[in-house]
Amino acid sequence: MQPYQYKSLLDNHDLINRLQDSATQYGNNRAYGELSSSYELENMNPELLYYGMIMANKYDNAEGYYHVFASLSSPNTGETLNQLDKRTRSLAIYYLLKSYELGEESAKYKVDEIFGKKIPKSSYYLQEFVKAELAPITTSRKTVPINKSSASKN
Numbered sequence: 001m002q003p004y005q006y007k008s009l010l011d012n013h014d015l016i017n018r019l020q021d022s023a024t025q026y027g028n029n030r031a032y033g034e035l036s037s038s039y040e041l042e043n044m045n046p047e048l049l050y051y052g053m054i055m056a057n058k059y060d061n062a063e064g065y066y067h068v069f070a071s072l073s074s075p076n077t078g079e080t081l082n083q084l085d086k087r088t089r090s091l092a093i094y095y096l097l098k099s100y101e102l103g104e105e106s107a108k109y110k111v112d113e114i115f116g117k118k119i120p121k122s123s124y125y126l127q128e129f130v131k132a133e134l135a136p137i138t139t140s141r142k143t144v145p146i147n148k149s150s151a152s153k154n
Helices: 013-026 029-041 045-059 062-073 086-101 105-115 121-132 150-154
Strands: none
Touching: 013 029, 013 045, 029 045, 029 062, 045 062, 062 086, 062 105, 086 105, 086 121, 086 150
16 A cells, blocks of 8 residues: 655646636635645745635625735744735734734734734725825935836936
C-alpha cells in the first residue's frame, strides 16, 4: 500500500479556471469557497486577495470581505494589524467589519477580539481610510500633497 500523497486542487488547471470564472463572472459562492479554500491551503495570499476583493466588492460576499481583511492584516511579513500603516489598517478593519455585518462566522471572533462589546460600523473605517487617503503623504524629506496638479507635474 502506497502512502497517501496530497494532491492539490490547484493542480487541476481546467477546474481552477472554471471555479475562477464561475466565482468572478457569476458570483458563485460555492465556486469561490472551493477556490479560496485551495488558496488558503497553499498559502497563496495574493490570489486570495484578488478573488476576495472581486467577491466582496462586486457580489457583497461576506467570506470575500473576510479574506480581504485576512490578506491585508496578515501579510507574509508577520506584521500585526497594529503595525500596519493607517491607510492599510483602516481598509483592513473596514473589510473585517463589513464581513461581520454580513454574518461571516470567522469575522465574529476577530471582531470580538479587537473591539469587545463596542463594535463600530464598517462605514466609520471606510471614512477613516478616505480621510487618510486624502491627507498629504509625508516622506522623510517633505510632504507631498495628493491632487491633480501635483500628479501632472511628474
